[in-house]
Amino acid sequence: MASRAMRCLVRILSMSALGAALAFSVAACNNQTGFSGSVGNTPNGPALASYEILGTVGTPFTATVSDARSSWTLQGNVPLSIVICNNVLPARIIATKTTSNSNLLSLEAIIGTRVADLQSTSASFGTVSVQVGGTLNSIASPASPDLRIFVAGPADQRYNALVEDITTGWVISSRAPNLILFDSPDGKVDATLFGAPAFPTFTVNMTLDGAVVAAVVHGPNATIREP
Amino acid sequence: MLTQIFFDGFRVKDFFVHRTAGSLIAPFVTLICVLLAGVGSARAANTAQVEVGFVGVPPTNFQNVLLNVQSVRINRNAAVGPANGGWETIPVPPGIGNSPQNADLQIDLNTSQNLPQLFNTADVRPDTYEIAEVQLDPNNPGTLIPDCPLAPPLSATADGCINYPIQLAAGTNVISVSNTGPGGLIAPEKGKLVELFLQVSMMINKAPTTAGGAYTVTIKLASPPTNPVQLGTVTGSVSGSPTAPTTRVQPLTVTAEAIGTNTPIATAPVQNGKFNLALPAAGGPTGAYGFGTLYDLALVGGADTYQAARLPPLYPGQSLSQNFTPKVGQTLGYITGTISDNCVATKPVVGATLQLLIPPDDITPTPPATPATFCIDSPEQCIAVATANTDDAGNFPLPGTLAIPAAFDNVPVLPKKAAYAMEITAPGYDPLFVQAIPSSGKTGGTCTTSATGATFDACDLALNTGYISGTIPITPPNPGQTTLVQVFAEDHGTNNIESALPMPLAVTNSHVGSCPGPPPHSCVSFTLNVPTSDVVPSGFDLFATTIDLYQGVTDPFQGHTIAVLADVPASAKPSAPGVCSPPTTATFPIDQTIDCVGHGSVTGGPSGVANANLGTSVVLSKDNVLITNAPVQNVTTENPNNSYAFCAPADTYNLQRLQLPVPTFSVVPSSAPTPVLDTNTVTVTIPPPPPAGGPSSAPTPGIKCPTTCEYPDGTCPGICNDVIKPIPE
Numbered sequence A: 001m002a003s004r005a006m007r008c009l010v011r012i013l014s015m016s017a018l019g020a021a022l023a024f025s026v027a028a029c030n031n032q033t034g035f036s037g038s039v040g041n042t043p044n045g046p047a048l049a050s051y052e053i054l055g056t057v058g059t060p061f062t063a064t065v066s067d068a069r070s071s072w073t074l075q076g077n078v079p080l081s082i083v084i085c086n087n088v089l090p091a092r093i094i095a096t097k098t099t100s101n102s103n104l105l106s107l108e109a110i111i112g113t114r115v116a117d118l119q120s121t122s123a124s125f126g127t128v129s130v131q132v133g134g135t136l137n138s139i140a141s142p143a144s145p146d147l148r149i150f151v152a153g154p155a156d157q158r159y160n161a162l163v164e165d166i167t168t169g170w171v172i173s174s175r176a177p178n179l180i181l182f183d184s185p186d187g188k189v190d191a192t193l194f195g196a197p198a199f200p201t202f203t204v205n206m207t208l209d210g211a212v213v214a215a216v217v218h219g220p221n222a223t224i225r226e227p
Numbered sequence B: 001m002l003t004q005i006f007f008d009g010f011r012v013k014d015f016f017v018h019r020t021a022g023s024l025i026a027p028f029v030t031l032i033c034v035l036l037a038g039v040g041s042a043r044a045a046n047t048a049q050v051e052v053g054f055v056g057v058p059p060t061n062f063q064n065v066l067l068n069v070q071s072v073r074i075n076r077n078a079a080v081g082p083a084n085g086g087w088e089t090i091p092v093p094p095g096i097g098n099s100p101q102n103a104d105l106q107i108d109l110n111t112s113q114n115l116p117q118l119f120n121t122a123d124v125r126p127d128t129y130e131i132a133e134v135q136l137d138p139n140n141p142g143t144l145i146p147d148c149p150l151a152p153p154l155s156a157t158a159d160g161c162i163n164y165p166i167q168l169a170a171g172t173n174v175i176s177v178s179n180t181g182p183g184g185l186i187a188p189e190k191g192k193l194v195e196l197f198l199q200v201s202m203m204i205n206k207a208p209t210t211a212g213g214a215y216t217v218t219i220k221l222a223s224p225p226t227n228p229v230q231l232g233t234v235t236g237s238v239s240g241s242p243t244a245p246t247t248r249v250q251p252l253t254v255t256a257e258a259i260g261t262n263t264p265i266a267t268a269p270v271q272n273g274k275f276n277l278a279l280p281a282a283g284g285p286t287g288a289y290g291f292g293t294l295y296d297l298a299l300v301g302g303a304d305t306y307q308a309a310r311l312p313p314l315y316p317g318q319s320l321s322q323n324f325t326p327k328v329g330q331t332l333g334y335i336t337g338t339i340s341d342n343c344v345a346t347k348p349v350v351g352a353t354l355q356l357l358i359p360p361d362d363i364t365p366t367p368p369a370t371p372a373t374f375c376i377d378s379p380e381q382c383i384a385v386a387t388a389n390t391d392d393a394g395n396f397p398l399p400g401t402l403a404i405p406a407a408f409d410n411v412p413v414l415p416k417k418a419a420y421a422m423e424i425t426a427p428g429y430d431p432l433f434v435q436a437i438p439s440s441g442k443t444g445g446t447c448t449t450s451a452t453g454a455t456f457d458a459c460d461l462a463l464n465t466g467y468i469s470g471t472i473p474i475t476p477p478n479p480g481q482t483t484l485v486q487v488f489a490e491d492h493g494t495n496n497i498e499s500a501l502p503m504p505l506a507v508t509n510s511h512v513g514s515c516p517g518p519p520p521h522s523c524v525s526f527t528l529n530v531p532t533s534d535v536v537p538s539g540f541d542l543f544a545t546t547i548d549l550y551q552g553v554t555d556p557f558q559g560h561t562i563a564v565l566a567d568v569p570a571s572a573k574p575s576a577p578g579v580c581s582p583p584t585t586a587t588f589p590i591d592q593t594i595d596c597v598g599h600g601s602v603t604g605g606p607s608g609v610a611n612a613n614l615g616t617s618v619v620l621s622k623d624n625v626l627i628t629n630a631p632v633q634n635v636t637t638e639n640p641n642n643s644y645a646f647c648a649p650a651d652t653y654n655l656q657r658l659q660l661p662v663p664t665f666s667v668v669p670s671s672a673p674t675p676v677l678d679t680n681t682v683t684v685t686i687p688p689p690p691p692a693g694g695p696s697s698a699p700t701p702g703i704k705c706p707t708t709c710e711y712p713d714g715t716c717p718g719i720c721n722d723v724i725k726p727i728p729e
Helices: A002-029 B014-045 B371-377
Strands: A050-055 A060-066 A071-077 A080-085 A091-097 A105-111 A114-121 A127-132 A147-153 A158-164 A169-175 A178-182 A190-194 A202-208 A211-218 A221-225 B048-057 B062-075 B088-091 B105-108 B117-124 B131-136 B142-146 B164-168 B174-178 B193-206 B215-222 B231-237 B253-258 B264-269 B274-280 B295-300 B307-310 B319-321 B337-341 B353-358 B383-389 B420-425 B432-437 B457-463 B466-473 B482-491 B497-500 B505-508 B513-515 B521-530 B540-547 B563-568 B584-587 B600-603 B616-622 B625-631 B645-647 B652-659 B682-685 B721-724
Touching: A050 A060, A060 A080, A071 A080, A071 A178, A080 A169, A091 A105, A105 A127, A114 A127, A114 B062, A114 B105, A127 B540, A147 A158, A158 A178, A169 A178, A190 A202, A202 A221, A211 A221, B048 B062, B048 B088, B048 B105, B062 B117, B062 B193, B088 B117, B105 B117, B117 B264, B131 B193, B174 B215, B193 B274, B253 B274, B264 B274, B295 B383, B307 B383, B353 B371, B371 B420, B371 B432, B432 B457, B466 B482, B466 B513, B466 B540, B466 B563, B482 B521, B497 B521, B505 B521, B521 B540, B540 B625, B563 B584, B563 B625, B625 B645
Parallel strands: A080 A178, B048 B193, B164 B215, B231 B319, B337 B457, B466 B584, B600 B721
Antiparallel strands: A050 A080, A050 A105, A060 A071, A060 A091, A091 A127, A105 A114, A147 A178, A147 A202, A158 A169, A158 A190, A190 A221, A202 A211, B048 B117, B062 B088, B062 B105, B062 B131, B062 B142, B131 B174, B142 B164, B193 B215, B231 B274, B253 B264, B253 B295, B295 B307, B353 B383, B353 B420, B420 B432, B466 B521, B482 B497, B482 B505, B482 B540, B513 B521, B540 B563, B600 B645, B616 B625, B616 B652, B652 B682
């Protein structure tokens, strides 16, 4: 009986360890290989970089994000995480603080869980710029189509998401507020966001060329599809 | 089968999604259980608070001394190893980092010389702690940006105003300080706040010997700092029993804000009816107690009514007392809606900031004025108690969390349907003041549409804006290179910047405009969103800078001339919703051509700024357009040098003192003081760097072009020049 209980305990512990290791690996991978590498037979996507616009909470900014193929212009407030699905490195982001005070604006390029490049400013309307994956000499032309998924909340909560077009899926580990940009999607795009069981409600919208085309408020998981 | 055809023709790889979801459930549950278990046990035991701050002792002749901090941790035993379970971690604050940690807080040792820079406050176990550690980013511990060199030798690694990584001589990213004596470093007690201020000193061991190489440095910690910490305290009581925090009610807290702003400096929970804040307080050689720092306090949460107070100046080592008597058990409501552009129909205003304003407790408006109308008429006398932002569709507020709802989802409903004053701001738009009534139902509250409006409707509001269109002459970059141009507009004669382009202008050799002149020249066109003449009747001064790379990596300072244009009129507000006024024209003259000139710097030298205090800064301007300002550093140490430094492109500038008035002892100001620009100016010319690289011989060999930019003949700016220019009184 004791042996059976011990075997059961060992099995539970080993499954928990495996689960935890898998969870941490998913959370940490930030899609270095593309989700398609482990499920299905679609090819690996290129490495994804993500960007964190941080500092004094609420500080407004305007930013231009560009990879080697497309660029996007956006406005927002600190904090904001940005991910470009299907990106082509090198990539560069330029942000200008749009307030006349000494609030901190910090721009960080993340590869995996590593801060690859970082610049900060406290100057009035200070401008910062970071790049990743080499030198991007020129800002690419505006994305076409310009498809964005904005995960407005819940604030500061980590979640995972699968974002895909009809050929490739991307696993993203991020936190809200989060802007997901999709560079040159092949067909229509959908995203499924996974919160933990006790996770609050996702507030998500999808814009296509500046117009909101889908909006979802749901939890702990949510799916949004391009109509 | 990986794809599925929906009846509407939309194909998604549904199995892919469901399989993914299923595979993620188990690790998610495990992960969350692990995390919640840790949080629960920590919260149960951690009942004291530690506030961590930094005081910088940087090396001289650097524009910025930047450290990338991941966390601070403390332990009660100085002899334990890094894996010991007794470490208490104070993480970087929310908005910068979160678990799992993947972001840094960048601190500048230069800017924390005068006043401590608060890092974060966290709960810890009550105990005596002997050791504190600062954990820097192991991959990128920090960056040095030197001023331009003053004298030879000028090697290929001597250039200034660019980023140099640092490498720690100790070979570890962890810096520690310990005290094994009685009392240790700190001994936080249950329910009390203790300050842990860490003096961070950096010494240069070795300058880089290769281009792009790292400075080898030694960083030391000391606690308490060797100079007196510029810190004061604010304590007080809060009457009544607040509603306990739930999934709908945020906890009761007191937040100290920089006077007249919604910028939080520190937040303290109200525990057992009391609160305790430790805040930076400007000392220095001014007056008997120092310069003094001005704060507002906002009491928010716990289903109490909002309360606010404006404080007299806070001095180092002194304590102020402020008590609050809110009404408890209030019904909480929502204020939600959208913000759009009144000039372009349906265009959302993204990233707008909304604030609820209330008068300080000691101001009672005289009827028929109400607190809301008082704050609309005199916003400078009121205090922000709740802030929200719009999302990418112009909707507000952004959602909060279960534990901490969004501030605009937790607004106490006032009796008799009374309203709050709400201010909406966005760069390039007129600020809008309206009255707002929260709703406890599902309607999202109601608002007036203007400051004087009396009809309340859904809070779908529109902001007025105007436009400036113009051209800036520019020398096109060489083929294969791009110059990015950013344009700013500030109130005429001031350094109050109002707007910037949402996206920099990209100029290449083949993609550049042509202006007729005379003489005809290359130029770049722009259109800038600005507030209207209703708000800025004096018009605008414009300046344009570039965003450059230095040998392919990001350059913190530009190497092209800054183009300026003063006194551009503002346009009128839209005559009707969706009907814009025509833009005003801004044609930069040809003597303001944006050209490659290279970096330069101007510094105060040993004399610095005469008789500076903690309200003194220096403004850099060109042709009567204020470009940037820098606070005077190293004012409060035993041997102050009142230094300042600018990295600016080689050019001729004016320098002026900008002085914040000294707050009057024990007097509560009605509004935030306004700095005054000295009429005396000092002119400085930064000579351009000698050319380097290219086909001809160069005086600074070994430099690869382009540096911060490139000349038409293929050479580029070499080692930049520094000019010492003290500022007399």
